[in-house]
Amino acid sequence: MFLLSCRLLLKTTIKSQRRCYSQQPELASKRYNLTRGNYASIRGSDINFFQSILGQTRVFTEECDVDGHNLDWYKAVKGSGKLLLKPKTAEEVSAILTYCNDTKLAVTPQGGNTGVSGGAIPVFDEIILSTSQMNKIISFDEISGVLVCEAGCILDTLNEYLMEKNFIMPLDLGSKGSCNIGGNVSTNAGGLRVIRYGSLHGTVLGVEAVLANGTIMDCLSLMKKDNTGYDLKHLLIGSEGTLGVVTKVAIQCPVKPKSVQLALFGISNFSGVLETFKQAKQNLGEILSACEYMDQTAIESVVRNLNIRNPIGDFPFYMIIETSGSNEQHDEEKLNTFLEKIMADGVVQDGTVASDYTQIRSIWELRERIIEAQLLDGFVYLSDFSVPVNSFDRFVHDVQNQVGDSGTVTGFGHLGDSNIHLHVISKEYTPELLSKIEPFVYEWTSKKRGSVSAEHGLGFKKKDYLSYSKSESVIDLMRNVKSIFDPNHILNPYKVLPDKK
Template structure:
């Protein structure tokens, strides 16, 4: 018999959980330049005359120069990277962004575009003294066509706020992330974020109808069409999607929002081994078909981390692996029956050891909290090396036991979790503290293993600051040369997000 959920989450407010994680340690991380031995490029340094110019555009309140005010913008949320910026700018319009970039390009001042700063590869914080261009005040929803589902919003809109807005109008954002209460749409587009429901709604770049972006020289590129079909010339919007602010700063986004599902059901169940998870996924695609929106997995250590460190309840017993299945459809009775039938069948087959199914919003959130908070839970007890890679599904989990064996007692926890449907696994390695010894055991070993299995070293979090010198494991020399040529063409002075994405030589 299927169990019903007996426990409610003790902390359903994800923003509170995130803030709890952020405040877990007040110790400042080591400067990125020192930690990773990076040499500063030949950019100008910010002078008082530059600050005064920025104030003529933004006013005093939107130009931050006090160390206490600037410090939070220098540090990524997992406290791995720390920059040395002396000034943070908060524009409210595309025109202000244009003026700022035009000036910085002329003066050769490096710029670090920044959204919600929820990334895991250091792409949204400075390395040295780059000017931080934070878009949080560009947070207006411009328009929504409720017939076509075409939404236009500014880059600083928080994903969850936009999702709530369109839900009130019977639509849904195609992207859903654990960090949706903090991350911003511009950052999502700039990193081509993947998310939890890619299985149903596809890659983000497929949902983007158009973008507005500002080049390094301040020129505004208007590709903000809302048409589903616009086959005129080059698809310029794709230059900015996933370029992580190195080719231009995304200021507005047009995105297609699907119809809000009338019925949502979540199943959570325990599985004996990873081979059974693959069989279960194959069965789910066949049994659930078009209503399958998410198929997530997590091993015992990943779920135990959220249960213990964040005091979240697990609605079923302890198992080696867990699978979370979500369906989106139009008929609750029909969809629930299909999911219950699927689970009953696979419990009889032995692929599922125990499980629960629910359509109650609070209980569904209880289950999703376990999955969505894995990324932050490990931060409570040490330093976490985080790897976001994609692999052929038959090799999906192979790297986790290899890393455990390689590190031995040097690691507190090595766990794997992620999106089975698109082959994206997240591997967290928790150690007491960062050491070059452990870093040397992990890198480039992890990326060599991924490359040998024909995978990608970055599945959905981008390359950022942490991975440029490993990008050759996923991109060949000809592709890297073309990327360098595009960068030179669009940002000849190299002021946009330097030290990120591209290696120095290829």
């Protein structure tokens, strides 16, 4: 019997997340000490022009309509946007950007608004350009597995559409119930399946994007191989809306696995986590599709705040290993044999294996709802990094020593691609605690030759720390690319690139 879905359908909306705090955050411009650029201010004539393109029903100026788009999904930063536009076609986006470029009006592209680095939030009065109504599935080729869709398609909607055709999206995120594929591409989102299917740089075959001057850049290739000159789509992937507004995506989708198994392990020390990961790669090989680790603090928060049951005992560390393949009996036997061996060797102290949909779903909740649970404990200083996997636990301990009693540090993430999510939780936000965290975490990461952002992007929160991962000469080249694509710098200002000193 084929499993229709093997991950938690986490349809967490921005609205529900806002209940976690009673206080509105201070403005991003103030918290991050940003200065407004030399951009025009919105006038009545501008609104009239946009209404002539979109009509009155897709141009929003009322605070009640715009305010939700000024707030990030876990309510840590707030923008000051006064105008929200919702185009439905690339041609409408082109007309909007042509006008904004000519009049020097700044624009912030926004998809599902599930980012955590501030990339989709207007800092000052930038026009919010939402792609949420560009949500059509254009085509799907069941021979090649190539899906073409508009940027506003919700990730989980695409996955449900594909599963009916025995395919899946190569991307899986906890926010899949609300994030948009255009935003995923623009931030180069990672998630749980990178260990199996790689990053979006490998699975995205083509994009259509609108540049700052209104040019529609058609790089919507459907071919896995296209060796014709510079591959410009890669500049759009991960550019966070600073080079262009992604309007369509062509993505390579894998066949839906016929069998999925999941194992949850309890481990007494971090060396056991590393050994389990090593043996999983060696012994599970081609069927290994996810490998996650969580520390005890993260799991305790989920159990305590969301009343979710932990099916095994209490341990300092936990791992979730997922396998997926074409032969259920073979895959289940392989995973059980692996579990028996590592428990017999004393690497893992406890564990359970699930192949039933309900069991799998309940185990994935322990991992996918960590942020939701932690938000109920207070303010979360949330960040992600790429560092060597053998340094994950040391990173957590060193940051805990750095912040002392001011906060609780927790770590979890994707072992398969060296991505740790490191969170500091306190009762409320304070600049004093932030100054203890930053730049310490970036200096620590730089010493390990890691990346200050693994999958959440830079936004305006991390842009000033880009030099900890990239040399000044590389950053200058990035600035040159930005100037070519967006000479007037109207697209998503104050994001990604640090100001030139």
